[in-house]
Amino acid sequence: MSIVRIENVTKKYGNIVAVNDLSLSIEEGEIFGLLGPNGAGKSTLINMITSLITIDEGNIYIKDANTKSNANLTKSFTGIVPQDIAIYEDLTCLENVKFFAGLYGLRGKELKSKAMEALEFTGLADKAKDFPKGFSGGMKRRLNIACAIAHNPEIIIMDEPTVGIDPQSRNHILQSVKELNRRGCTVIYTSHYMEEVEELCSRIAIIDYGKVIALGTKQELKSIVKHKNEVWVTVKNNIDKIVQEELKEIPGVTDVEIYENTVMVYSMHESENLESIIAYFTSKGLGILQIESKVPDLETVFLTLTGRKLRD
Amino acid sequence: MNTLNIIIKELKQLVRDKKSNAIMILLPIVLIFILSKAFSGNFGQTLKLGDVSVLYTMNAEESLEQSFEMFMETINKELGIQFVEASKKKEGLKAVKDVKYACYIMIEENEIEIYKNERYNFSANLVESMVRSFAKRYDALNEIAKSNPQAIEAILSDETMNFTEIKSLDGKRSPSSLDYYAVTMLTLFLLYSSLTGYSSIKSEQYLRTQYRIFASPVKKHEYLTGKIIGDLSISLLQAMCVFIFGKYLLNANWGSDIPTVLLVVLAECIMTVSLGACTAVLFQKGETGIAVINIAIPVMAFLGGGYVPLSQTGDAINKLSVISPLKWTNEAIFKVIYNNDYSSVPIAIGISxxxxxxxxxxxxxxxxxxxxx
Structure with missing residues (x-):
């Protein structure tokens, strides 16, 4: 059952079309990944889901309620973990969580117990009375999450929740996302980190220029590029000796790209031309430092579909 | 309830901001001390009313003329104010405009009009206040005469009957430098409450917490009401500290009608906090908003008599001063304290x-x- 339905939504800023006739359905109980480079329209889409900005055309429904006509109701179903840490440094952790949860109607003892639960969930219970001023980036990110979940929302929107934090805190956050989902929360997760999306999300939408360019499970998306093999060869020097046209003459090779001292050779699946590729490099007298045969991942999918790297 | 939640949050944050609180409380107190000492020579404890001259023309009913002559005689005897008859209205207006007289009183048939010169702010207000008092009593007697002619005879035969109640006017007192700066520093520093309103909105934008608040089911009016009431409460608390210190520790004169004075102060505070919030949303760039506030406050304060009394500035400044809300606030407060004159209170509150x-x-x-x- 769809918990969020996005129907032919368009958002324009002057002449710029941020989201272009986009349609999506997010199912109840799933972790849904939104992938796309900066400026692809992810944040605009999230802001429309949370009624923070108006929709020019189309409709978004959360639990069958229209976000345009029932904004307060739809807002009450969601909790948002913004990309930027949005907490007050002059309020204690508990005061921060209580304040934001209070905006969703929680009061009195229930408010306090839910706020404490959220702090426990994010591993900050022992810091409840501390001010976040001296916290590490990871701890602040965890508090950022606690502020979004204390009111037990059915849908949690996480906009790049792991930016700029240490691996330990990142791992904590990823485990938290899984646990929230296990408890029944639907999670909409955006990230630049492909491996996070691969690890967490059951379905993924790749967005570029305000449109969904691919949608499906990880396996479905990878199947888009299953016909491709990728070999990365890193050479010591004389990279200018490499002639891309000569490499393309090797049977099965479809494309060649050169980045600094790394040559990326794309071939048709099952073309079995690795030996020929290595032979080409040795014939040119180039010292090979490293050879890497890559299995298609979401980065490859993204690159194939958009011609750009995700972090471009 | 969301409004209350926001008010409580604001209060917690503002009370914890020790630096701002110290500036908003201690600085006006220090300035009251410094300025009252530095400018003590510019303020007299008593006004030499003997130097004050008032011009008048009279062409009224006989009873009004008689009563007004009695009134002038009493004022001259009690306060030493000189009354000089002008030949016609034009002459009277010109003389007041040329700063030769504090004011010009025109009595025509059964109406009294007063034209004041702002340079004689205090004395002109004092005369105005006394004329008002006279007019009220005269009107009352007129009404009695119409409905009960016997009673009027008894009243007029009473030797204690007087058209002017001078003792109620606190007439011979003008503000000392301490009295003056106790009021003006408080009202001046309330202008800086606009920074509280400004920071309150701007910090939510910087911290991105506004994003989070608007993503919750909080209505815009709940958010703004919570913000403004929270900021207003803390600004009033700071103002009360300055007021209490000035009144009870420095013994500055705040008059006998404290509630009215504080009402004018409250109106000013609502204005400044709201203006601060407005500046925060109008100017996206933080520096621009702060610059606008930091330029506007000293200008408004100067034109409002915050630094030196307007009576000590030139005509041009006096004319320009009408654009400063602080001028109206200060004028209303001083009139209430020293003249028992409430005429400017609704104007000041209305403007704010x-x-x-x-x-x-x-x-x-x-x-x-x-x-x-």
Whole structure:
């Protein structure tokens, strides 16, 4: 059952079309990944889901309620973990969580117990009375999450929740996302980190220029590029000796790209031309430092579909 | 309830901001000390009313003329104010304009009009206040005469009957430098409450907490009401500290009608906090908003008599001063304290609340617009 339905939504800023006739359905109980480079329209889409900005055309429904006509109701179903840490440094952790949860109607003892639960969930219970001023980036990110979940929302929107934090805190956050989902929360997760999306999300939408360019499970998306093999060869020097046209003459090779001292050779699946590729490099007298045969991942999918790297 | 939640949050944050609280409380107190000492020579404890001359023309009913002559005689005897008859209205107006007289009183048939010169602010206000008092008593007697002619005879035969109640006017006192700066420093520093309103909105934008608040089911009016009431409460608390210190520790004169004076102060505070919030949403760049406030406050304060009394400045400044809401606030407070004159109170409150209403309206229109999120 769809918990969020996005129907032919368009958002324009002057002449710029941020989201272009986009349609999506997010199912109840799933972790849904939104992938796309900066400026692809992810944040605009999230802001429309949370009624923070108006929709020019189309409709978004959360639990069958229209976000345009029932904004307060739809807002009450969601909790948002913004990309930027949005907490007050002059309020204690508990005061921060209580304040934001209070905006969703929680009061009195229930408010306090839910706020404490959220702090426990994010591993900050022992810091409840501390001010976040001296916290590490990871701890602040965890508090950022606690502020979004204390009111037990059915849908949690996480906009790049792991930016700029240490691996330990990142791992904590990823485990938290899984646990929230296990408890029944639907999670909409955006990230630049492909491996996070691969690890967490059951379905993924790749967005570029305000449109969904691919949608499906990880396996479905990878199947888009299953016909491709990728070999990365890193050479010591004389990279200018490499002639891309000569490499393309090797049977099965479809494309060649050169980045600094790394040559990326794309071939048709099952073309079995690795030996020929290595032979080409040795014939040119180039010292090979490293050879890497890559299995298609979401980065490859993204690159194939958009011609750009995700972090471009 | 969301409004209350926001008010409590604001209060917690503002009370914890020790630096701002110290500046807003200690600085005006220190300035009251310094300025009252430095300018003590510019303020007299008593006004030499003997130097004050008032021009008048009279062409009224006989009874009014007789009563007014009695009134002038009493004022001259009690306060030493000189009354000089002008030949015609034109001459009277010109003389007042040329700063030769404090004011010109025109009595025509059964109406009295007063033309004042702002340079004689205090003495002109004092005369105006006494003329008002006279007019009230005269009107009352007129009404009695119409309905009960016997009673009027008894009243007029009473030797204690007087058209002027001079003792109620606190007439011979003008503000000392301490009295003056106790009032003006408080009202001046209330202008800086606009920074509280400004920071309160701007910090939510910087911290991105506004994003989070607007993503919750909080209505815009709940957010703004919570913000303004929270900021207003802390600004009033700071003002009360300055007021209490000035009144009870420095013994500055705040008059006998404290509630009215504080009402004018409250109106000013509502205005400044609202203007601060409005500036925050109108100017996306933080530095621009702060610059606007930091330029506007000293200008408004100077034109409002915050640093030196307007009676000690030139005509041009006096004319320009009408654009400063602080001028109306200070004038209303001083008139209440020294003249028992409430005529400027509704004007001052009206101006403050009017400006606040426009500011709140603009803030409400701009708040939550996509760019500010």
């Amino acid at each position: 609340i009017g400006i606040a209403a426009i500011a709140i309206m603009l803030t409400a229109i701009k708040t939550g617009k996509e760019k500010s999120i």
